[in-house]
Amino acid sequence: MTTTPAPAKRITDIGPPHYEKFLHPLIKKNYGQWKYHESVASGVLRHVAESGDEIYSVRAGSPRLLSTATIRLFADLAEKYCGGYLRFTSRNNVEFLLDDRAKIEPLKKELLALGFPVGGTNNAISNIVHTQGWVHCHSSATDASGIVKSVMDALHDRFTHEDLPAKLRIALACCLNMCGAVHCSDIAILGVHRMPPQISKETLPKVCEIPTLIASCPTGAIRSATYDGKPSVEVTEEQCMFCANCYTVCPAMPLNDPENDGISIWVGGKVSNARSAPKFSKLAIPFIPNNPPRWPEVVDAVVNIVNVYAKHARKYQRMGEWIERIGWPRFFELTGIPFTRYHIDDFRYAGTTYARSTHIRF
Amino acid sequence: MTTTPAPAKRITDIGPPHYEKFLHPLIKKNYGQWKYHESVASGVLRHVAESGDEIYSVRAGSPRLLSTATIRLFADLAEKYCGGYLRFTSRNNVEFLLDDRAKIEPLKKELLALGFPVGGTNNAISNIVHTQGWVHCHSSATDASGIVKSVMDALHDRFTHEDLPAKLRIALACCLNMCGAVHCSDIAILGVHRMPPQISKETLPKVCEIPTLIASCPTGAIRSATYDGKPSVEVTEEQCMFCANCYTVCPAMPLNDPENDGISIWVGGKVSNARSAPKFSKLAIPFIPNNPPRWPEVVDAVVNIVNVYAKHARKYQRMGEWIERIGWPRFFELTGIPFTRYHIDDFRYAGTTYARSTHIRF
């Protein structure tokens, strides 16, 4: 790593490069003129333009956390097979854009040889949208990349095969901030704390604004107090639900704890408007302890849910649509997941989640 | 009216008479052994028991507010046609219980001659569940019986004919306390205030407990104040949504006002679990001024909604089920009712009522 001095005339506010510079000529030509698409193989799509032109997309799984070495590898592959044109997807896969059908297989072979599975299209499980975890965030209740790796290893065949009833989107967020936007995923893996903030009494008055801190707590669990004659705060532990909003505004309120941090699993969310309206994910498993390096209990839990879904859902039914068809009691029965007090909502809209009809399956 | 002295030995806590005393012998015999029923004519049901016995019910509309003279009339009719056995329904109609099919027509004729329509069964509009209004309640924003009479006059044929797509239940409550339990009705007629409480400053300190009064306001619109040196309250008018909860706990906070009281119309609620789960009624028309004696605007509004529903709903679709099928925008379009800011929820669960999908009909 070397250091360059800042230039005299700073360039700012230029925004990103214009995307047109990066478009495959065939894409530029047929921009807005695509007619239909079809699946060529798992991970390979064929888009046909009104003009008759065709573009092939080969999608490969990526760990998202990429070294420049690997990015250079992708660049080399793109150059070799498709004139240097590639893109990444909204779920962090990489897509090579080919105008020559004959090059698909060689590219796939090379990708596979390099350890990058091809797939993720149609009714496969695509990449897991995820976050920083212990690699870069202070806020995390769990790691991100390690769990994603472990789960995707177990679901690898579901990435390379398109045989689920519908798309199945998994996301992971390492804390309640939910940067992984797990709240609308078929399966969501969410890091949770279970200990109230442990007040760093010495540093708190120095680094935090107490009124802001007190106001940050949604349950009013934080009250002002004095410690060693200096203004500080106290937490009423029974009122804490471990959201860490206090920690976000005040570094002296950490919540992480090796034994009490862990993972919760949520199911049945979706984003698309296809068939049913977008839905939030709902709680399936409140807590699984962190068990690095491979989180076997989390992997088993996810695989179990995927398998039960694969077996029971009807074609075109997303996870949440399937569960709504069979009812939540049956979901818990079929997956063998215990239903607990934690599943019953007690937050803002709790009242709308109680079963207010006699529609019951026995 | 004469006065009798209280007896020496008071009888208390005996509860109501046992219902068995009042059961038709044929009902007592076949109690719990009914097999099926069918419709004989509008307002006439035939229930058949496992034993083969049959009981006929002839249902007549009632104003609910009954003089003893009319009750005696019903008693006489029951004696004449069915051994003195009759009942009232959960919607305040009267039902004569006959074991002799031949007596149905004569009874119907006599009822009609006396001004009591026979009907209300199956897919007819039944009686309007309602409340006290100006006849007996201090809290009312409108009358009850007068509107019911006016609306039922207009819907008379819908009571005597069973030709709607499904049951249609109308209810009326004269204030937000909703004694008419209008909150789950196909069409609800609800009296509303639109003026903040007018504080009776002189009487308030004498008749109301100020802390209770302040606590009663859900929006925190009431603050303590002094008047003539005595403790009193003030209302922040912008924060008032006219619920009258303050008035319920404190008589010195009346809300009624001839010009500002009136009627709102709500639609699409249901109670039964048939097909869809029970539903709340939703706002259709925020305000119609009180226009006694016959509230023509209210009558027109209700009749219009009934007619549009009758024309467009599919068989077996209750009002709310129909609206959910076609969507609320179309409901407003078809009925010609303007959509206003008041239709958009801003109460506790407001967030759950916004349209959080792109499912839109154009």
Next chain:
Amino acid sequence: MADEGVKTTLLDELEKGPWPSFVKEIKKASETSPVCDDLLGQLELSYEEKKGHWKHGGIVGVMGYGGGVIGRYSDVPEKFPNVAHFHTLRVNHPAGWFYTSDALRTLCNIWERHGSGLTNMHGSTGDIIFLGTKTDELEPTFADLTKAGFDLGGSGSVMRTPSCCVGQARCEWACYDTMKLCYELTQTYQDELHRPAFPYKYKFKCAGCPNDCVASIARSDCSIIGTWKDDIQQDDAAVAEYAALGLDIQKDVCDNCPTKCMAWDGKKLTIDNHECVRCMHCINVMPKALRPGKERGATILIGAKAPIIQGALLSSVLIPFVPADELLETLKELTGRIWEFWSEYGKNRERVGELIQRVGMANFLDAIGLEPTPEMVAAPRDNPYIFFQKEDGKPKDGDGQ
């Protein structure tokens, strides 16, 4: 006799039209009760002024009871002295609202003797409403009523008069004996009905099946709604008969089934009872062919109420299924525990449904000793704000990092 002089120009408009007229009823009553003239007069005034003329409240009642009477005073007593007091009595109706002609006449006799002769048959909660009398008539009316075997219903912060659908008396779908349960609940809780000891009102309503003809899920703190556990009883011959008579079984029945668990191949109707949610639709359409199963009982639900003040609530599932013959005992036990918790923790004027929303269903279940089951919720929580309990976490001390 109706005073010739009472001006009822506006009210007279409400004697017109085909629906029976309440104005006619008041006028009829005024033939025997002079107070009705003043009622007419005051009502006409309300119609002129678009405003009620009753004063707020006033606590009156009969000895030893805290409920059953609604005190009411005119705010224009100088104009209408006969309705200066105009209290109502709520008289507990017989379960299912069954009467004989004699019973009705007995009630009429009492009410003509002591009151206005005007009634509601019935009030929204189910009571017989004796509409309008003076304070000093309350005790005599009560004495006559009890002598005749009737008692008062509820008002104020008491258990209110329970009510029920007609049930097994005349309905083939009643999955338990609603009238019996209603009667027994009423008798069991006479003390709680007459003597206010609760934070607010508490209503029971008993419906024999999910059609809920007594609106229990919308209007009672505790709703008991009949249902069944086994398969729908099916008579194939009768199904065929309906089809032959022109019923479009696919469209009218199967397509309206909320779980789409019915199949019709033109000859045979097949129900996947495992998926049936007991909505009643198919049974409603073909009462001769389909009937509730034989393993019958009820779902117990909790918490319905009108909107004041946190918004209206429908009852929610508390116990998915209780066999018919265990209902009364289960309810007694459960109600005891609910009332105990509510009486201790409920705020003044807080209905049990609101209390549950405030403390959370899970805490409420703990308090009354029920295990959570997925049938209690439409869906599990979608927010991550879980109050993990101490026994699940492993608390640690220390001054943080």
Next chain:
Amino acid sequence: MADEGVKTTLLDELEKGPWPSFVKEIKKASETSPVCDDLLGQLELSYEEKKGHWKHGGIVGVMGYGGGVIGRYSDVPEKFPNVAHFHTLRVNHPAGWFYTSDALRTLCNIWERHGSGLTNMHGSTGDIIFLGTKTDELEPTFADLTKAGFDLGGSGSVMRTPSCCVGQARCEWACYDTMKLCYELTQTYQDELHRPAFPYKYKFKCAGCPNDCVASIARSDCSIIGTWKDDIQQDDAAVAEYAALGLDIQKDVCDNCPTKCMAWDGKKLTIDNHECVRCMHCINVMPKALRPGKERGATILIGAKAPIIQGALLSSVLIPFVPADELLETLKELTGRIWEFWSEYGKNRERVGELIQRVGMANFLDAIGLEPTPEMVAAPRDNPYIFFQKEDGKPKDGDGQ
């Protein structure tokens, strides 16, 4: 070069298995960047201790910008001095995440020169994440980036980097040009992107159709989702082809239509377009036979966000339809008014969706000058608590009754 001495016993387990390994990536990077060894070391420690080792925050950045850099410091700098600072830069990606090999190599060059050589392609908001560098490398990295035509993305209380689906570049369903709109919004709001002036973050995401491949309805304060107004374009021959190839059009298509507005008689598919809610399902299943209509544009929705702190929100409909060619102008005008209101009335750390819930949608509409329409709500209110406005009532004074 990777230090031979770094112990990564636990992390090594994550090199096994078929899915590409992030541990391998870090190890690869450590071949050129020594800081990655310390990253591995600290991460191994986290794996051992089941606990992160990054300190909270720390404000760092490039001159004149308030966003684009996330400051990060190790809490065990004595053990891992090379990651004592380990800030990330968020680099605004090109719309649609399209690159050429050259562009990627340029980015690699810059990042190898100034940072760890580790990236996220991409971050959850869409940025290129340059993962880990020291404070004094920030300005030089930025200089190289801008020289190469790249700029930073957003962080903090700014407009965040907008993102979009691939849209018209490769998708036949895009109802407007998502990449163009995304690019133009980004350029229009450069100042708002780099210099925090808002109560909190504000995200735009542009999806070309209701499939919403960029999760805009769940993850952006302003979601622009393509749709159409006229009839679905239908090619009957192609429908027949799908049927011939074995697609069960009744079951797979019609039965899954949410409004059941499609009919299939075995030969002809009929769509009642008046009832269609543009869910995309039928089009998704038969892309050769059905296509969005020709009158295209987008629905503008507002307010999505993650759960902190009032619970997660999905965006809700603000303008049901804006023609494609009016989108940018409409958005600019609308966004100005939204930001003005939000900046004035939003509390610190209050997203716009939360503000709307707090002040009420109707007031929000007033503030931004939109008329209420029924498309904005799933259903009208069910509670009677209406804030009637003064002009509707006729206020009166006086001391009550």
